[in-house]
Amino acid sequence: MSFRRCLPRYEFKCRDVIYNLVFEFFANQFVSGDFDILLDFEQGKDSIVIVGSTDVSYDAFTGLLSVDGSEVASVATGLDVDTVVRGNSTVIA
Numbered sequence: 001m002s003f004r005r006c007l008p009r010y011e012f013k014c015r016d017v018i019y020n021l022v023f024e025f026f027a028n029q030f031v032s033g034d035f036d037i038l039l040d041f042e043q044g045k046d047s048i049v050i051v052g053s054t055d056v057s058y059d060a061f062t063g064l065l066s067v068d069g070s071e072v073a074s075v076a077t078g079l080d081v082d083t084v085v086r087g088n089s090t091v092i093a
Contacts, residue, residue, distance in 0.1 A: 021046040027053035027067055036073035043079045047093035056083060056090035065092070 063077040
């Protein structure tokens, strides 16, 4: 299993809120055994965008982010975030 630290890409607007940092992932680029850790994610300021999947979930108890049924990243536990599907992508903010 390998780990990578994800860095934010750009600002993003969703539901009239501008999020300072956006962590962007492409669903078709997740590799079995890779696991991302988002250390800098701040609730209410940042967002996560998964391009190419509408099957995305966040578990507040474990802090794990799942895409298409596979755990792909660790964010933080206890976050109160919304999951919004936009076209073929999902936004968590």
